Amino acid sequence: MPLREGDIITEIDLQPFEERDTLLLRLRGRIDQEVIITFDRPGDNGYTEYRTMLAPIGMSDLARLKYDHFREETRRRVEALSDGRIGYLHIQAMNQTSLEGFQGDLYAAATDKDGLIIDVRNNGGGHTTDRILTSIMAGEHAYTLPVGADPEATGHYPQDRLDAPRYTLPINMLANEKSYSNAEILAHAFSTLDRGNLVGQQTYGGVISTNSHTLIDGATVRRPFRGWFLPDGTDMEHNGAMPDILVEQTPEDEVAGRDRQLERAVEDLLTQLDAKQ
Structure with a gap:
């Protein structure tokens, strides 16, 4: 039992x-x-x-189960809030594992949807911003029609010609004060390239590149070797990505199980979609 x-x-x-x-x-x-x-x-x-x-499980397994539960519950919430019109993807970290998950889940999350929410809240960073941008910034330059296909069936493109899965429909992105480093670079890029609206709280403001060095006693230190700047010269260090739509998530919201940031991101994207009709 x-x-x-x-x-x-x-x-x-x-x-x-x-x-x-x-x-x-x-x-x-x-x-x-x-x-x-x-x-x-x-x-x-x-x-x-x-x-x-x-059979008790360890903390790492517990964290994985809690994350999987969060991701699935949030996906269902977006499905309900948008009446099935919007898909949802969370990027847990900016590493190879999360990138492969993003690329593998992109079509599944977006199939038969009019738009997409990409969530980088609570993302500690990494190095994969440009590979994610490859998927969400590529425009449609052509479409193909197989021999004998309906000439009205536009929008098909051979997937074997793409370096990464491509998504061209409207997107809103969620970020918060626990989005760090390369996740902040992605949030900045999303706004700079005007791909959609950034929703949530200003990101942490910790954006540098570092190397790790091992000391004689086996301890390690990390040393900055590169700064990151916006096209206008703004240093991303101490200047977190500022959302287009600021939404505070309070402790009371957490206790009540309410996600105001998600609700606002869905509401705004639905408004965008309706305006295009």
């Missing part, structure tokens, strides 16, 4: 909790090992005791 919210854990491996025990202490070193969980579940006639077998 799975645990659920409201259950009270009373024993681990049939041993009751001592005064100073915590769940973390009792499960330490037990990752992927089955343990017996005794718990009380409230009901109409008081509490009923149950036992179940569980």
Whole structure:
């Protein structure tokens, strides 16, 4: 029987909790090992005791599951807010793994949609801005028609001719104060190139390139070797990307499970789409 919210854990491996025990202490070193969980579940006639077998997971697995849940729940929220008209993609980091995920998910997220929300909130940075821009900045210079195809069926282009998946429909981008480094470069580029509206909070303002050096005692230090600047000369360091639409996400919103930034990004993109009709 799975645990659920409201259950009270009373024993681990049939041993009751001592005064100073915590769940973390009792499960330490037990990752992927089955343990017996005794718990009380409230009901109409008081509490009923149950036992179940569980295998604890580590913090990295927990973080991955929480991220997957966030991404899927946000996608569903965008689907509901837009009545199915807008797709959603979150980029977790500016690294090769996230880039491959972005490229693999781009068509799936955008299929049969009129627009797309790209989310770089809580993204710690990396190095892949230009490869993402390759997908979202390429315009349509031609389309192809297979022999015998409907001449009205425009918009097809052979995918084997592209270096990266291409998306040309309207986009809004989400960023916040926890968007760092290369994620900020992407947010700046999105605004500079006028690809759509940037929504959320100003990004952190920590944009430099660094090298890592190992010291004689095995410690490492990182040393800046390159600055990043906007075309008008503005230093991106200490000058985070400023959204076109500022939306504060408050602790009260977090507790209530409300995402005002997402809601505003969807609302604005729908307005853009309606204006094009």
